[in-house]
Amino acid sequence: MKLIIENEWPENRNQTTQPRNDNICGHCGSMLQNGEKYCRCCGTRRGVGVYVPEPVDPWDIECIYAPPIKRTHKCTACAYQWDSFEMRNTNKYCPRCGASAETIYDDYRDRIRKFNNR
Numbered sequence: 001m002k003l004i005i006e007n008e009w010p011e012n013r014n015q016t017t018q019p020r021n022d023n024i025c026g027h028c029g030s031m032l033q034n035g036e037k038y039c040r041c042c043g044t045r046r047g048v049g050v051y052v053p054e055p056v057d058p059w060d061i062e063c064i065y066a067p068p069i070k071r072t073h074k075c076t077a078c079a080y081q082w083d084s085f086e087m088r089n090t091n092k093y094c095p096r097c098g099a100s101a102e103t104i105y106d107d108y109r110d111r112i113r114k115f116n117n118r
Contacts, residue, residue, distance in 0.1 A: 007023065018038070019047060022046060022047055023050075024051055025034065025039040025042060025044055025046075025049045025051060026044060026047070026048050026049025026050050026051050027039065027042050027044040027048070027049050027051065028041050028044070028051070029043040029053060030042070030090070031049040032046055032095075033095070035095075036095035036096070037092060037095065037096055037097070037098070038093055038095055038096070038097065038098035039093065039095075040073075040084070040090065040091040040092070040093055040094075040095050040101075041091070041092060041093070042092075042093065043092070043093035043098050043100075045098065066087060067090075068085040068086055068104075069085070069086065069087060069106065069107050069108045070083060070084075070085055070107040071084050071085075071086075071089055071091065071102045071103050071105060071106050071107065072076065072103070072104050072105035073102065073103055073104065074101060074102055074104045075094035075096065075097060075099055075100075075101050076094075076099055076100050076101060076102060077097055077099035077100075078094060078096060078097045078099065080094055080095075080096045080097070081104070082095065084106045088108070089103055
């Protein structure tokens with residue numbers, strides 16, 4: 001344990017300095033995969049900003065129990081396509097160019113359609 005002397009306190013005690021992690025979006029905190037230049041969720045360029053999570057009340061945590069849903073996404077600008085396997089469709093931006101993306105295949109919708117047509 002280190003004893004902190006009064007004059008060693010930082011100027012602004014309420015502000016914490018977080019080391020930047022280039023595998024986490026500096027705006028929304030989403031995980032970035034190798035080679036992605038932009039966040040899929042918010043479109044922020046890799047390496048911009050430092051994400052500092054807000055305190056969370058443990059009773060506000062949402063827990064979902066189900067297999068991930070496969071979705072295929074396509075960039076509206078560069079036509080890059082990629083797959084995601086998540087419960088929520090959070091892929092709204094292209095990880096290569098940062099432009100908006102559209103979902104061109106959703107396994108969940110396909111399962112519902114098959115179920116309703118049986």
